[in-house]
Amino acid sequence: MHDIRAIRENPAAFDAALARRGLSPLSSDVLALDEARRALIHAAETAQAAQNAASKQVGAAKAKGDDAEFERLRALVAEKKAEIAAMTAEADQKDAALRDMLMRIPNSPLPEVPEGADEAGNVELRRWGTPRTFDFAPKEHFEIAGVKPGMDFATAAKLSGSRFVVLRGAVIRVHRALAQLMLDTHVGEHGLTETWTPVLVKEEAMYGTNQLPKFAEDSYQTTNGWWLVPTSEVTLTNTVAGDILDEAVLPIRMTAHTQCFRSEAGSAGKDTTGMLRQHQFEKVEMVSITTPETSLAEHERMTRCAEAILEKLDLPYRTIVLCTGDMGFGATKTHDLEVWLPGQNTYREISSVSVCGDFQARRMNARYRPAGGKPEFVHTLNGSGLAVGRCLIAVLENGQQADGSVDLPEALWPYLGGKRRIAANGDLV
Template sequence: MHDIRAIRENPDALDAALARRGDAPEAAVLLSLDEARRAKILAAETAQAEQNKASKLVGAAKAKGDEAEFERLRALVSEKKAEVAAMQAEARELDAQLTDKLARIGNLPADDVPDGADENDNVEVNRWGTPPSLDFTPKEHFEIAGVAALMDFELAAKISGSRFVVLKGAVARIHRALAQFMVDTHVDENGLTEVNSPVLVRDEAMYGTDKLPKFGEDSYQTTNGWWLVPTSEVPLTYSVAGEILEASALPIRMTAHTLCFRSEAGSAGKDTAGMLRQHQFEKVEMVSVTHPDESEAEQKRMLRCAEDLLERLGLPYRTVILCTGDMGFGARRTYDIEAWLPGQNAYREISSVSTTGDFQARRMNARFRPEGGGKPAFVHTLNGSGLAVGRCLIAVLENGQQADGSVVLPEVLAPYLGGRRLLTAEGALA
């Protein structure tokens, strides 16, 4: 959410930042609504003052026995009361229009975010590992012999439809092991607090984390009004909504492993084979709530937490900073980490780490009290995948595949797999 006072002071800055995103200018419309709203509020206050003044004179006229003046003043009070009510209603409507308009305008990109139109203009900032040199034609994850029978898309389609998968046996266990490894690392080594959060949330939580009103079609809503979370960013971030935190309590660092649900609206025809793009998936999320002075460093710290997981798993990756045209609605800056997938001969996104500045905090009124006193200020919020479990499973399977259809698994997963490090071509752990 944007601060209308800042827009009043520098409307050109808003439009220039929106232009970097490829969005149309908004300042003129916003300022017109704001001016009309403030004018209506002022008119209502003026009418209220006239009503109050007339109300005081009514008694005096009655006491003097001036019936004509008494009736005139009483009619004036009634007239002003109706005027005030009408103007206050109009002011509320204009305020609602302004708030809705502000809620639909994306966050402003940080100065160091590269300008660009789409993913082709993203800029690589880091690369780790070397893609495996295979002496056979690599298969996609669902084609690997040891995987195929344990990754059942037909059964999922029978149960739920397209873009779902049923994992069985050893593959289901590897998937679970990955999530446990991620959470344990975040808690034991990265200093995050594990949270078991709801996956059904209210409108307010979706709105506060910028998923509503503009992107309702991207998520699922139940018949009684709850939303299925697109990621646990929503409940974790919204946990500080309406709070005034002590500065000494910051940063707050949380992690959660949850189911996530996305309608994938607008993605028809994209990644239809395999489990790269699903309606239901699992993710280990990282969320930080910080002092504004610390959010830049916190994003870099979170990015390293995600990159480190991939390095421990031995998965080659590259990190890119998203350009203005590819960045999400609520982000000021986003880094994507893309893992190497031999079956696609390409790097594919496995994590996004974003800072929103005070964009979400304004929407949900999350503030902190500065040390030494002073007016409460908005916190900064950050979120990042640490990591997308299903996509990490894909990367592990494809990078570890062998010519005979078996898969060599990362050493760090052995403690979660009973010490075993091989998925055989027959689909068993050995």
């Protein structure tokens, strides 16, 4: 959420940041609502002072036996009390409207973020690995012979509808091994703290990480008001909501492996085959809570943590910085990692690592106290480390063989009891 004081002090800069995202100026609307709210608060305070003064005079008039003055003052007190109640209620409405307006405005991009209207404006930073040359036409993951017995879309459709999958046998073993490799690497090599969190959260948690109010249709809500998390960014980041942390405990670095749920609203017709875009999926998430001075360095560090998983699996990838028009709502800068999928003959997103500045911290009221200083808002970061299902897709497609079997990355062998391949018949061998 934006700082209203910063908008008051420099509305032109606020509008310029929105313009970089392709949005129209909003400072005049924001400040008009803010001014109306502040005017009501001032008027209520003025009326309160008049009421207090009249209240003091009521007793004096009564003591003097001045009944007329007593009645006049008592009526004035009642009048001011009613005025104060009405103005306070209206000010509260304006305050709620202002907060809602600010919560629907995306974060400001950092100056170094490239400008662009859509993904065409993204800038590649680097590549790792060389896509394999096949002596046959590579298939998409769901077409590979050895994968078909373990990837059942028909049964999933019978149970739940489209964009679900039932995984069995060798395929689910590899899926589970991937998640374990990610967790072990992030905890043992990258120093993140493994955390287990609920997948059902209160509404305020969704507000805290900017899923609400703007993107309600992208998530699922239960009949009693809980929300299913679209990612454990929601829970991990909100662990510090409302807190004032000692600077000495920062940075806080967490990772969690959870189920994630997304309605995929607005994605009709996209990636309808296979398991690239599902309503229910698993992800190993990374979240960092830092001081403002260290957040950009932490962003680079988190990006390297995600890249390291792909390198362990020998999966070719590229790292890009998203342009202003393709960046997520809460991000001030984002790196995407795109893994090579030979079945599609293209790179596809497998991780998005974002620094959010104090945008989420203001929504959550999450602060820290510098040594000897006043509380300040923390900076928050989040990133996939990685999306487990998409990583499975990449492993299957890059390791596929002409006979329909799949050679698995060496890094997974210890997690599979020494097994190295999915045979053409679907067995793990």
